[in-house]
Amino acid sequence: MAEALLQHTKEQNIKLPEGSIEKETVTINLGPTHPATHGVFQNILEVDGERIISAVPTVGYIHRAFEKIAERRPLYQITPLTDRLNYCSSPINNMGWHMTCEKLLDVKTPKRVDYLRVIIMELARTADHIICNSVIGVDTGALSVFLYVMQYRELIYEIYEEICGSRLTTNIGRIGGFERDFNATAWTKLEKFLHEFPKALKEFENLLQRNRIFVDRTKGAGPISAERALNYGFTGPNLRATGVDYDVRVHTPYCSYQDFEFNIPVGTTGDVYDRWLVRNQEMWESLSIIRQAYQKIQEFKGAEAEVYHANVPEYYLPPKEDVYTKMEALIWHFKIIMGETEIPAGEVWHSVEGANGELGFYLISDGGRAPYRLHFRRPCFIYYQAYPEMVKNAMLADAVVVMSSLNLIAGEMDA
Amino acid sequence: MELTNEYIKQRLVEKFGENVSDFTEPYGMLTFETPKENNLKVLQFLYDDPDLKFRFLTDLQAVHYPHQQGRELAVVYHLHNMIDNVRIRFKVFTNIETPDVYTATQLYACANWMERETYDFFGVNFIGHPNLKRILNVDEMDYFPMRKEYPMEDQTRIDKDDEMFGRGGTF
Numbered sequence: 001m002a003e004a005l006l007q008h009t010k011e012q013n014i015k016l017p018e019g020s021i022e023k024e025t026v027t028i029n030l031g032p033t034h035p036a037t038h039g040v041f042q043n044i045l046e047v048d049g050e051r052i053i054s055a056v057p058t059v060g061y062i063h064r065a066f067e068k069i070a071e072r073r074p075l076y077q078i079t080p081l082t083d084r085l086n087y088c089s090s091p092i093n094n095m096g097w098h099m100t101c102e103k104l105l106d107v108k109t110p111k112r113v114d115y116l117r118v119i120i121m122e123l124a125r126t127a128d129h130i131i132c133n134s135v136i137g138v139d140t141g142a143l144s145v146f147l148y149v150m151q152y153r154e155l156i157y158e159i160y161e162e163i164c165g166s167r168l169t170t171n172i173g174r175i176g177g178f179e180r181d182f183n184a185t186a187w188t189k190l191e192k193f194l195h196e197f198p199k200a201l202k203e204f205e206n207l208l209q210r211n212r213i214f215v216d217r218t219k220g221a222g223p224i225s226a227e228r229a230l231n232y233g234f235t236g237p238n239l240r241a242t243g244v245d246y247d248v249r250v251h252t253p254y255c256s257y258q259d260f261e262f263n264i265p266v267g268t269t270g271d272v273y274d275r276w277l278v279r280n281q282e283m284w285e286s287l288s289i290i291r292q293a294y295q296k297i298q299e300f301k302g303a304e305a306e307v308y309h310a311n312v313p314e315y316y317l318p319p320k321e322d323v324y325t326k327m328e329a330l331i332w333h334f335k336i337i338m339g340e341t342e343i344p345a346g347e348v349w350h351s352v353e354g355a356n357g358e359l360g361f362y363l364i365s366d367g368g369r370a371p372y373r374l375h376f377r378r379p380c381f382i383y384y385q386a387y388p389e390m391v392k393n394a395m396l397a398d399a400v401v402v403m404s405s406l407n408l409i410a411g412e413m414d415a
Numbered sequence: 416m417e418l419t420n421e422y423i424k425q426r427l428v429e430k431f432g433e434n435v436s437d438f439t440e441p442y443g444m445l446t447f448e449t450p451k452e453n454n455l456k457v458l459q460f461l462y463d464d465p466d467l468k469f470r471f472l473t474d475l476q477a478v479h480y481p482h483q484q485g486r487e488l489a490v491v492y493h494l495h496n497m498i499d500n501v502r503i504r505f506k507v508f509t510n511i512e513t514p515d516v517y518t519a520t521q522l523y524a525c526a527n528w529m530e531r532e533t534y535d536f537f538g539v540n541f542i543g544h545p546n547l548k549r550i551l552n553v554d555e556m557d558y559f560p561m562r563k564e565y566p567m568e569d570q571t572r573i574d575k576d577d578e579m580f581g582r583g584g585t586f
Contacts, residue, residue: 060551065567067536068560072567103442230471230497233525244497251500347441349493349504351473360474362493377474377493385528414551 025053028396032061036400038135039410043387043399050396055388059381063414070374074339075101075315076175078374083169085378086412089128089355090170091120091160096352099254100361101175104348105315110307112300113177114256115293119190120163120172121255121352122286122293126197127156128355129237129279129286132407136276137208139401140217145207152200155193162186176316177309194291201283209280218273222390222402229270232389233382236357238406241278242270248353255352259296260289272405279407314341339369356380356407380406381413418499420445423467430460435505444502451507454490455517461494461503462522469494469503472519475529477537479511481563487511490539492519509539518544536561 031042040061046053066081073081082093095117102109109117130153134146157167162185164172173179182190208214224234226242239246247264249257265281267274300307309316313332322329335341345367351360357379366372383406391399423445427435435457437448449457461469474493481487486508495502509516518541519526530541531550538559541547549556558565 060549063551065560068567228524231524233472233523246497251497347446349442349444349502358473360493362474362476362491364478373478375474375476381528381532382525385525 024048030399032058036139038404039408040414041403041408041410043403045396045399047396052391052394052396052399055391055399057384057387059384059410059413061414062410066415067374067376070371072370074369075343075371076317076336078371079173080169080171082376083171084411085376085415086128086354086356086359086380086409087168088131088409089124090168091124091172092352092354093359094170094172095121095255096350096354096359096361098173098175099352100348100350100363101315102310103350104344104346104363104365105175105312106344107176107310107312107315109177109255109310110304111256112297112304112307113309115259115297116178116182116308117173117255118257118260118293119290119297120160122289123156123159123193125355126283126286127153128407129283132356132404133208133276133279133283134204135404136218136272136401137214139404140214142208142211142214145204149200149204152193152197155189155197159186159189159193162189174309174316176312177307179317181306181308190290190294194287194294198287201280201287205280208276215273218276218401218405219271220269221272221398222394222405223269223271224386224390225270228386228389229383232386234357234386235379235383236354236407237278237282238270238275238357238383240264241267241274243268248351248358252351254350260292262289272401275405343367343369351377354379356409356412357383376415378412378415380408381415384408384413418466418496418501420501420503423501423503426464426467427457427460431457444504446504446506448506448508451490451509451516454492454505454507455519455522457505458492458494458519458522467496468498469496469501471495471497472523472525472529473502475519475526475533477533477539477561479537479562483508485510488514488537488539490516490533511538514539515542516540517542518547520544535559538562 025046025048028045028047030045031037032040042058044056070078070081079094079097082097083090085093130149134149137145160170160172161167162183164170164179224242226244229239229242230244243266245264245266250264262285265278267278317336318329318332323333343365345365347364349360349362351358359379360377362375363371364373391402420440424438434453435447435449439446461467473495476491478489478491479487480489488509488511489506491504491506493502493504507516516539518530520530528550530544531547533539534541534547535549535552536559
């Protein structure tokens with residue numbers, strides 16, 4: 001029986017066309033849905049043994065035409081669209097969008113609003129880095145750290161919940177400020193987070209930073225030089241890991257970031273380990289910024305301590321109870337909802353330091369109620385182009401860990 | 416020396432004369448226009464010049480102006496000088512029948528996908544691009560969806576009056 005099986009004729013093999021050379025590499029389809037890719041990413045890899053010869057990324061699986069939709073939506077209805085870009089840190093996207101509108105409409109926000117925004121944005125950055133860094137742990141075989149720090153992301157989501165009522169796609173804030181002031185529970189939860197998270201972060205660090213398996217697995221994986229990174233349009237922690245200290249919060253301060261003291265951590269080699277270290281240090285910096293902002297907010301006295309939005313009735317929806325009882329509030333409510341407020345014509349570029357890079361908004365208004373054109377500069381769409389170069393000649397297992405270390409978010413990439 | 420918009424403008428005019436025009440500064444960002452044949456020269460000059468050093472391509476996208484005869488599509492470049500922290504923006508206009516613009520991929524690796532995206536949504540044909548095909552939409556798509564002639568919602572719907580919700584009609 002065995003002999004019969006071995007004596008198969010050549011015809012039973014896969015037939016190659018006449019004159020062709022047999023291929024020595026194997027084509028592997030990594031993704032689009034694979035537990036290790038953390039999102040909808042497809043890569044067609046050409047591998048020789050375990051070594052990657054080339055990678056061809058395909059994007060666009062969850063394209064939802066946000067830029068087209070935005071051309072038919074009034075400004076405040078675009079905020080929920082921005083939630084769904086980088087959904088691991090949607091408050092940063094929301095705030096970035098509000099600030100773009102405020103720049104166009106020439107709205108000045110009070111200091112207290114800026115500080116409240118800084119708290120929310122830094123919490124979002126921390127939540128995003130928690131995910132990204134712990135997922136690098138998962139991809140190198142350490143699942144427990146991921147499950148452990150996930151509880152603290154939960155604390156952050158609970159704070160969002162107190163302020164805007166939702167957790168993941170937050171739609172937090174309004175043009176000019178916040179929809180409501182932080183309530184007592186929100187402050188208590190923030191204090192709890194500030195008290196408990198540093199210990200957990202320290203423990204998280206201890207589990208991975210000098211862990212032999214983790215270091216061996218990540219050091220030297222997917223490196224990129226500063227020059228190539230700049231040419232590829234890298235921004236955010238991935239660029240800083242290569243040694244370039246570019247941070248939008250410092251270079252072009254928005255939302256009163258100039259009032260805060262913080263460092264920009266930088267790496268040297270731009271490999272997975274450096275990216276992990278930079279993000280980790282950024283979480284400590286974020287915590288320090290949140291503490292400073294909390295201190296500054298405590299210092300406001302009297303009426304100033306109650307302010308949570310700018311006085312811009314043309315764009316800021318009045319409280320619902322006022323709409324039922326006050327004439328002006330009803331008029332403004334009607335004008336905002338029915339789109340009768342004037343929006344100036346102009347073109348605005350505004351960018352914020354998103355959790356994974358420089359998130360830019362390019363808004364062209366022709367005076368209509370909706371933007372004439374709105375373009376999102378999505379950082380990970382731009383730097384994902386470097387992926388084939390980064391995994392070339394790497395091992396197959398590195399393809400996965402390099403991808404997670406880049407903090408790629410499919411929602412942002414495909415917009 | 417601080418790199419001011421005034422100085423950048425002066426250098427550009429010195430170099431390109433009439434080929435750079437329409438200087439404006441919306442919200443502080445120097446914006447100008449150049450003929451589409453000239454886009455690579457401007458990019459290269461801004462990159463190489465030891466004073467200007469615009470070496471980071473922040474963003475590249477297009478805008479469709481259907482009412483401007485002969486210059487319907489604008490390709491917009493946002494550049495950043497990270498050393499002096501100055502941003503500028505420039506535009507090239509092209510007609511919609513032959514939307515050919517030279518590619519910036521030789522200078523900036525990141526222009527590759529940005530140009531593919533621009534091609535995908537607006538149909539700008541980047542000459543010399545190594546792999547100009549659709550990126551976010553399906554390959555079989557036979558139109559360029561971000562152009563203004565493609566309305567977002569089904570125009571046969573009668574339960575919605577678009578005049579009440581922003582721009583009415585097709586555009």
